[in-house]
Amino acid sequence: xxxxxxxxxxxxxxxxxxxxxxxxxxxxxxxxxxxxxxxxxxxxxxxxxxxxxxxxxxxxxxxxxxxxxxxxxxxxxxxxxxxxxxxxxxxxxxxxxxxxxxxxxxxxxxxxxxxxxxxxxxxxxxxxxxxxxxxxxxxxxxxxxxx
Numbered sequence: 001x002x003x004x005x006x007x008x009x010x011x012x013x014x015x016x017x018x019x020x021x022x023x024x025x026x027x028x029x030x031x032x033x034x035x036x037x038x039x040x041x042x043x044x045x046x047x048x049x050x051x052x053x054x055x056x057x058x059x060x061x062x063x064x065x066x067x068x069x070x071x072x073x074x075x076x077x078x079x080x081x082x083x084x085x086x087x088x089x090x091x092x093x094x095x096x097x098x099x100x101x102x103x104x105x106x107x108x109x110x111x112x113x114x115x116x117x118x119x120x121x122x123x124x125x126x127x128x129x130x131x132x133x134x135x136x137x138x139x140x141x142x143x144x145x146x147x
Contacts, residue, residue, distance in 0.1 A: 001049065001067060008042040010066055014059045015040065029054050030095030030102075050101075054094050 001007075015022065022040060026033035031051050038044045039052065056063045064070065 001047065001052070001063075002045055003039060003042055003047055005042060006069075007066055008040055010069065011055070011059075012040045014061055014066075018059055020059075025055060025058055028091045028095065029058060030098040031055070051098070054098070057094075058091065 022036035
């Protein structure tokens with residue numbers, strides 16, 4: 001999904017209607033407040049869909065409505081049936097999942113950095129080996145020329 005101005009406006013309107021803040025949502029879901037702020041302000045063109053769905057659940061809206069402003073109604077549901085609210089246990093579970101995912105992202109970034117260090121170290125070792133080979137070859141050539 002691409003965050004358009006309309007989607008950002010709908011998100012901001014719903015946050016205002018729920019009388020909440022991006023900080024409260026962030027705290028409840030374990031998402032950074034700046035991420036939610038970026039979604040509201042349109043500073044991100046392609047949001048993390050899982051995070052956006054969690055925010056929609058918290059705000060008691062459907063992601064389809066956020067995208068299109070159309071209400072989807074199942075045949076088995078009545079239009080007057082209120083949308084399910086997210087209970088504290090579910091919010092806690094979502095928060096824990098996001099924290100684990102964030103930890104994995106941090107681990108990935110650390111591994112990526114470590115691989116970069118290892119790659120640079122291997123390149124420097126390769127250069128040293130090449131230099132030593134040249135020196136050994138030069139010494140062998142000098143030894144042969146003295147004979």
